[in-house]
Structure formats: C-alpha cells, structure tokens
Amino acid sequence: MIGIDWGSSGFRAYRIASDGAVLERRVAASGIASLTPTDYAAVLQQQIGDWLQAEPEAAVLLSGMVGSRQGWREAAYAECPVGPGDLADKLCPVELGDGRIAHIVPGLSCRNAEGIPDVMRGEETQIFGLDLAGDASICLPGTHSKHVQLRAGRIVGFATAMTGEVFALLKNHGLIAAMLEPETGADLDTAAFEAGLALSGRPGGLLHHIFSVRTRRLFNELSGTAATHYLSGILIGHELRVTAWAGRVVIVGTGVLAMRYRKAFAFLGMDADVAPEDAAAAGLYRLGQLAARRTP
Amino acid sequence: MIGIDWGSSGFRAYRIASDGAVLERRVAASGIASLTPTDYAAVLQQQIGDWLQAEPEAAVLLSGMVGSRQGWREAAYAECPVGPGDLADKLCPVELGDGRIAHIVPGLSCRNAEGIPDVMRGEETQIFGLDLAGDASICLPGTHSKHVQLRAGRIVGFATAMTGEVFALLKNHGLIAAMLEPETGADLDTAAFEAGLALSGRPGGLLHHIFSVRTRRLFNELSGTAATHYLSGILIGHELRVTAWAGRVVIVGTGVLAMRYRKAFAFLGMDADVAPEDAAAAGLYRLGQLAARRTP
Missing domain, CATH: 3.30.420.300 (2-keto-3-deoxy-galactonokinase, substrate binding domain)
Structure with a gap:
C-alpha cells in the first residue's frame, strides 16, 4: 500500500x-x-x-x-x-x-x-500507529500541540495548545523578536530552557512571563540564544502544566522537539517516553489493513 | 511648560x-x-x-x-x-x-x-499625573499592559502583560488571522467578549483556550467579528485573573480599550474605575513643577 x-x-x-x-x-x-x-x-x-x-x-x-x-x-x-x-x-x-x-x-x-470543540487531523493516524490497546496519555508536540486521552485503545478526548504557533509569532514578528537569536539545531541551552519551565509555575501568568524575555535581555541576564530557549521553556512549561493529562505520557514526535518535550516533562516531575518514529506510516498501514478487511 | x-x-x-x-x-x-x-x-x-x-x-x-x-x-x-x-x-x-x-x-x-525584572517608560508619568496620595492598584491597558501597585503615593511594584501584542500577532500573522474580521471601532460584541472572559477562568490554559477561536469558527459558532472579540476576551481575562493586583483598580487609558477593560473587570467581579484622560499631561506638569522647585 x-x-x-x-x-x-x-x-x-x-x-x-x-x-x-x-x-x-x-x-x-x-x-x-x-x-x-x-x-x-x-x-x-x-x-x-x-x-x-x-x-x-x-x-x-x-x-x-x-x-x-x-x-x-x-x-x-x-x-x-x-x-x-x-x-x-x-x-x-x-x-x-x-x-x-x-x-x-x-x-x-x-x-x-465546557462544550468547546477541539479538532485534529493527522494526529489520530499517528496515535493509532502506536497500536496501544489500553489506556494512555499522549502528547504530540508541534505548531498546535495535541494532548490526547486514550481509553481501551480509543481516543476519548483531547486538547490543543497553540504553543508552537505562539513561539513562532513571538520569534518572527513580535517586539521581542529582535532580541532573540535563531535556534541552531539540537544545541539546547538547558539552563535557560529550565529557567523558563520554572518560571511557568510561578505567579503572574503567561502574558506576564513572556515579557521577562525582554527585560532579562535588557539587563543582560540572557544571551540572544539563551533567551530563545528561555521563551521556549516558558511556553512549553505553561502548556504541560495545564493542558497535559495526568499519568505516564507517550510523546509522539520526531527529533529535537520530542527530546525537548521529554526534558520538559522530566523537569516538571512528569513521566514521559518518546514513541518510536514513523508513527504516521504505522497508522496508515493499520487503518489500511482494517479498511481492507471491511471491503468485500 | x-x-x-x-x-x-x-x-x-x-x-x-x-x-x-x-x-x-x-x-x-x-x-x-x-x-x-x-x-x-x-x-x-x-x-x-x-x-x-x-x-x-x-x-x-x-x-x-x-x-x-x-x-x-x-x-x-x-x-x-x-x-x-x-x-x-x-x-x-x-x-x-x-x-x-x-x-x-x-x-x-x-x-x-522571583527576582525577575520588569520595566516601564511613560506609564510612571501618567500614574503620577493621577496625583494619588495613598494606596491604589492601577491598570494601564495596552500593547504591554501594566499593573501597578501604589503605596502612600509611591510605585512599589508592577507587572507587565503582553496582552495587546499577542492579540495583534494572532490577528495579523497567526493561523487564525484569516478567520477573524477586523474590529470596527467601538462596537463590541459583548456576548462574545464575555464568553472569552468566562473561558479564561476554565481549565486548559491560555495556549489551549485561544485554539477555540479556530474551532468555534470552524463549527460556525461565532462570526468573524464575534471571534475577534471572543479572542480579546480570552486574552484580557487571562491577564486580569492572574496579573492584576487585588483591590479597587484605577484604569488609566483612553477610549475603547479603557471601556473594554472596565467591562472585563466588572464581569470578573473586580471593582475598577476609569481615570480622567490626559494623565500624561498632568504627570508631565506635576514632575515639571517638582523639578522647578529643586532647581536653584
């Protein structure tokens, strides 16, 4: 197929x-x-x-x-x-x-x-590619991260967080954009990233916390690269603290971003494993097999 | 002067x-x-x-x-x-x-x-233009909203929330931008605005709540104009619930935005009054008078 x-x-x-x-x-x-x-x-x-x-x-x-x-x-x-x-x-x-x-x-x-709708397209196929029969909490990091609850192998609910999009908007168009250095691949400034994760649990809220990227740059407390990873930590921290489901989490994603989310879950004291890659291919295969069995 | x-x-x-x-x-x-x-x-x-x-x-x-x-x-x-x-x-x-x-x-x-710095430039002059001798909580809505604590006529602390900037980024560059209609002056869709304010107090967090602008448009639950005011309500609600100081608040701002914040404070059950306009002129005058007295 x-x-x-x-x-x-x-x-x-x-x-x-x-x-x-x-x-x-x-x-x-x-x-x-x-x-x-x-x-x-x-x-x-x-x-x-x-x-x-x-x-x-x-x-x-x-x-x-x-x-x-x-x-x-x-x-x-x-x-x-x-x-x-x-x-x-x-x-x-x-x-x-x-x-x-x-x-x-x-x-x-x-x-x-609350009756508020949520949607996904594509992530369901990756999730079913994991072939999990029982219960699980699944996190798919990305532009629009998904946090999914699986019960007896079925998706019973999920929530989207616009973490990646807000990160990109602030990095590319925001008033703090000029204070940030582009990220260079896999080199994460762990101290800055964890400082952002830690701040996300303190009072003041997300809209306040992100302003500290600007002020800490202004007071030379962070380099441009560190500030980018600090911002990433603030946003991912806010996402995981309030949007992730309880229990051991399976992270479905690839490369740098999946590793960063695993680090964030660990820092926040939450268990998480990264699923094998090519979940999409596995899901397409599994759905293809199920459909073939149904077609006379 | x-x-x-x-x-x-x-x-x-x-x-x-x-x-x-x-x-x-x-x-x-x-x-x-x-x-x-x-x-x-x-x-x-x-x-x-x-x-x-x-x-x-x-x-x-x-x-x-x-x-x-x-x-x-x-x-x-x-x-x-x-x-x-x-x-x-x-x-x-x-x-x-x-x-x-x-x-x-x-x-x-x-x-x-937490030792995190915050800064303002210009708002201090507006605040001192109010000529408040005692204690007050002050909110200056804007691109970077300020929430300020005044004690015995002195500014003792404050916090910035990037509400206006995040609103503009989502409206102008975000993946939901195409789903929003531009705002037309003073006509606020109060029901949509208050739905956003209400959602900001529910579980899931800001990064999740803003995604509902997309999904509710997708399911035709909001018009493009209503969606813009719903987004505004979500962001202002998140700001006021966690960044504003306790106690009666004085809103320093002009026109539509000050009115919208007053509405938001009222909806959230917090007391707020809008200060008279031209606080900047009054502050510049007051500081000018003080400086003149000090110059021999």
Whole structure:
C-alpha cells in the first residue's frame, strides 16, 4: 500500500509492504497551504507517480490537513470516542485521475466539559500507529500541540495548545523578536530552557512571563540564544502544566522537539517516553489493513 | 511648560499653562520606532517649533520610550519604590539644538519575588499625573499592559502583560488571522467578549483556550467579528485573573480599550474605575513643577 501524511506545510509518502515494513519514503514541502483542490492529483503524480504505476493495485491512504475544508476534499470529523475501526469505516474517497480511488482518513472532533470543540487531523493516524490497546496519555508536540486521552485503545478526548504557533509569532514578528537569536539545531541551552519551565509555575501568568524575555535581555541576564530557549521553556512549561493529562505520557514526535518535550516533562516531575518514529506510516498501514478487511 | 509623551508608535505634545491647564495639544505618528538619535531635535522643531519659539523660557519635559536605549538618549531606570520626587531628581538632559536643554523622565524598573525584572517608560508619568496620595492598584491597558501597585503615593511594584501584542500577532500573522474580521471601532460584541472572559477562568490554559477561536469558527459558532472579540476576551481575562493586583483598580487609558477593560473587570467581579484622560499631561506638569522647585 501507499500511505501519505499530508499536512499544512509538508508531504510525507510511504511505500509500505504487506507486512507493514516501510520500503521507501519521500518527503516534500508541498503542504496543503500552497495548493488548490485541483492540484492534489498532479502533486501525487509528480511525487510518487512511479510508485502508483509500479503498483496499480496498491491501496492509497491519505491523512492530515489534506482532508480539511482547505484541502483536497473535506472528510467530516469523526466525533470522539473513536477507535481505529471507526476511522476505517469512514474513509473519504478521492479520484486519482485514471479511475483509481484513494481514501482520506477523517480527522477527529471532541467537546470538552465546557462544550468547546477541539479538532485534529493527522494526529489520530499517528496515535493509532502506536497500536496501544489500553489506556494512555499522549502528547504530540508541534505548531498546535495535541494532548490526547486514550481509553481501551480509543481516543476519548483531547486538547490543543497553540504553543508552537505562539513561539513562532513571538520569534518572527513580535517586539521581542529582535532580541532573540535563531535556534541552531539540537544545541539546547538547558539552563535557560529550565529557567523558563520554572518560571511557568510561578505567579503572574503567561502574558506576564513572556515579557521577562525582554527585560532579562535588557539587563543582560540572557544571551540572544539563551533567551530563545528561555521563551521556549516558558511556553512549553505553561502548556504541560495545564493542558497535559495526568499519568505516564507517550510523546509522539520526531527529533529535537520530542527530546525537548521529554526534558520538559522530566523537569516538571512528569513521566514521559518518546514513541518510536514513523508513527504516521504505522497508522496508515493499520487503518489500511482494517479498511481492507471491511471491503468485500 | 511643554510636555511630550513620546512612545514607540506615537508623539503627543502638550502646551501647559503655569496652573496646569492644557492650552494646546498636538498628536503625530512620529514614534521612536521610526527615528534615529539625530532625528529627535528636528522632529521637535517640526512638530512644535512655534511653541518653542513663542516661549523660549518654557521648560520642556519628555516621557516614554524616548528615554530608552533605542530612543534619543537612554535615561537609566529608577528602581522601585519610586515617588514623583525621585523622578524629578533624576531627569536626563538632552540638547534641543540652540543651547536649550530639555529633560527626559526616567523609566522605572522593579524585581518581583522571583527576582525577575520588569520595566516601564511613560506609564510612571501618567500614574503620577493621577496625583494619588495613598494606596491604589492601577491598570494601564495596552500593547504591554501594566499593573501597578501604589503605596502612600509611591510605585512599589508592577507587572507587565503582553496582552495587546499577542492579540495583534494572532490577528495579523497567526493561523487564525484569516478567520477573524477586523474590529470596527467601538462596537463590541459583548456576548462574545464575555464568553472569552468566562473561558479564561476554565481549565486548559491560555495556549489551549485561544485554539477555540479556530474551532468555534470552524463549527460556525461565532462570526468573524464575534471571534475577534471572543479572542480579546480570552486574552484580557487571562491577564486580569492572574496579573492584576487585588483591590479597587484605577484604569488609566483612553477610549475603547479603557471601556473594554472596565467591562472585563466588572464581569470578573473586580471593582475598577476609569481615570480622567490626559494623565500624561498632568504627570508631565506635576514632575515639571517638582523639578522647578529643586532647581536653584
């Protein structure tokens, strides 16, 4: 089968063997933010035309913002609680061009105790890729971090925190942007990051705490790089203290960001492990298998 | 005397009679963000050259970001606790060009219980313009809102909340920007604003609550205009619940924003009054009077 994780800013394709092994992967910057509905089939041909041709019978499954209102075709949200079988039942077909049909995995919606809705697209597929049968608390860090509650293998509720977006806005457009140095890969200033995490637990609130990035730069208490990691610590600290679920947490993410979240959970005295990578490929495979069993 | 409130984005000049009455005011967009140190004397000549010529003996007093490192000349912060007399003693001279000297009011700094610094420039002058002899809690809403504690007429501590800046970043650059309608003057959607204020007191935290602007738009629960006021309510609610001081609050600000904060305080069950306008002119006059008494 062919699985594609197609988000706002990125495209990841996986050629997956019948036993679930990832045979090949392709990554491109063709996120849905830059596409119109008529572009998708062409982008697929361009990126993985050879795969489609080589395996004309292979199922093609897509997850992520590709199924949003701004994507290829809107796949209505499945309402929590949702298990993998529910999603396999609700796949949304799209035409690849020559009569071939691909399917989009629907996103999830839930309502919290206040009746406020929340949504995800793509993360549900990664979560089901973990193949957790029991209960778990899951954290997917990112532009819009997700904190998810799994009960008996089903997603029963979740909450989004706009941590990554607010970080990017402050870094790129804010009045403190000029005081920050860009981050250079994996080199985390741990002391500054933990100072931010610690501050997030003190009185005054997030809108007050972030101003200290400015004042501590002004008084030369932080370098430009340290200030960036301090800001990251403040924001992630606020997120984890109030949005994360209780209990041992599984972090689903890759590279630097997943490591940073693990460090943050540990600093805050919360247990967390990082899940193996390629959760999206595993989830696409699992949903593909479930859907195949249902199709006569 | 001539008093000037010169901030990052604006310039307000007041011609003030010896009894404190404001005879004339001029407003310009020449904020310090667009100026270099050599520009200031020229801008003054351009904006109020006629006042300077007509009253060659008048004292000229400036407050605000004009005294910052990025301004005309850096006026070192006065450390809290600070009364108006302390500021009058620490005015920082600048040359107007023909041997005439103007003075800049220094900003204030303080450190909170965690040792984190905070700063203000310009607000101190407005606060002393209120001429409050006793104790008070003061709120100055804005891009960087200030919450100030006055004890026996002196500023003993304060905290900044970046409410206005975060609101502007989300409205202008964020992923929810496209879902919001621009605000149209004074017409506040009170129901949406109060829904945001109410949400700010619920679990989940600020980074989670602001995501509901997106989801509630997605589910057509809010119009674009209502969503803007809902976001405003979420942010102001978070600010006031954790950054404002206890006790009756005096709001120092003008127009729509001051009214919105008064509404927010009332909704949250906190007492607040809006101070009379032109607090900056009154503060510049008061500090000018104090300085004149000290000069032999």
